[in-house]
Amino acid sequence: MAREIPKSGLERQIEENLRKVYQKTVEEDVPDRFAELLKQLKEQDDSK
Amino acid sequence: MSGDEEPSPLDPRDEIVGHLPAMRAFALSLTRNGSAADDLVQDTIVKAWKNIDKFAAGTNMRAWLFTILRNTFYSDRRKSKREVADVDGKMAATLSQKPDHDGRMAMADFEVAFAELTSEQREALMLVGAMGFSYEEAAETCAVAIGTIKSRVNRGRLRLVELLELDEEDELELTDKSTMAVLNSTLSSKRHMA
Numbered sequence: 001m002a003r004e005i006p007k008s009g010l011e012r013q014i015e016e017n018l019r020k021v022y023q024k025t026v027e028e029d030v031p032d033r034f035a036e037l038l039k040q041l042k043e044q045d046d047s048k
Numbered sequence: 049m050s051g052d053e054e055p056s057p058l059d060p061r062d063e064i065v066g067h068l069p070a071m072r073a074f075a076l077s078l079t080r081n082g083s084a085a086d087d088l089v090q091d092t093i094v095k096a097w098k099n100i101d102k103f104a105a106g107t108n109m110r111a112w113l114f115t116i117l118r119n120t121f122y123s124d125r126r127k128s129k130r131e132v133a134d135v136d137g138k139m140a141a142t143l144s145q146k147p148d149h150d151g152r153m154a155m156a157d158f159e160v161a162f163a164e165l166t167s168e169q170r171e172a173l174m175l176v177g178a179m180g181f182s183y184e185e186a187a188e189t190c191a192v193a194i195g196t197i198k199s200r201v202n203r204g205r206l207r208l209v210e211l212l213e214l215d216e217e218d219e220l221e222l223t224d225k226s227t228m229a230v231l232n233s234t235l236s237s238k239r240h241m242a
Binding site for chain 1: 061064065068069070072073076077086089090093094097155158159162173174177178179205208209214
């Protein structure tokens with residue numbers, strides 16, 4: 001098993017970049033298709 | 049765990065929408081392709097909706113959704129192995145640049161390097177490094193032991209360091225003897241074992 005590596009400058013840089021990669025997508029507008037899908041699913045349930 | 053005694057007045061399905069941005073980001077880290085990521089999120093939503101009775105109220109819905117999402121991803125991937133191999137080749141071809149002169153990682157290079165990792169390393173790093181999941185939560189989400197997640201995070205980091213050629217003098221912490229030993233064992237072992 002790999003050893004735990006103490007937080008180094010490199011590790012901080014890696015985490016910073018990981019967060020940026022994540023943040024970039026999170027900040028995008030969610031495409032409309034998902035709101036429509038959720039609406040459809042709800043309507044299907046209501047009509048049962 | 050708290051929360052068992054207080055049923056939410058809300059339909060848990062109404063909470064799905066709030067997790068969509070994180071689901072898209074997690075899906076993108078797995079698929080490395082925007083439209084494939086959104087298709088994966090769509091499939092996840094449908095499965096979550098139909099299986100909402102299996103969600104335990106008061107528990108971590110994001111982790112539950114992520115579990116469905118990654119299970120769907122791996123199940124889809126098993127069905128289309130050849131396609132994935134092609135994508136890997138394309139990614140490798142675009143990785144050319146050395147780090148900036150000051151040793152800082154350029155964002156574009158980082159993304160290319162990140163895409164080179166195994167999907168297991170990508171998801172572990174994304175959950176723990178970017179989203180702040182504890183090792184325990186990440187282990188539960190991926191249905192593996194905590195030690196496995198730690199190992200994937202460490203191997204993923206070491207691989208990033210290697211791909212980005214981050215061995216500048218001011219970053220000696222990661223190039224000491226014991227770390228190099230781990231790095232070497234990582235390189236000589238199979239990429240898919242982590």
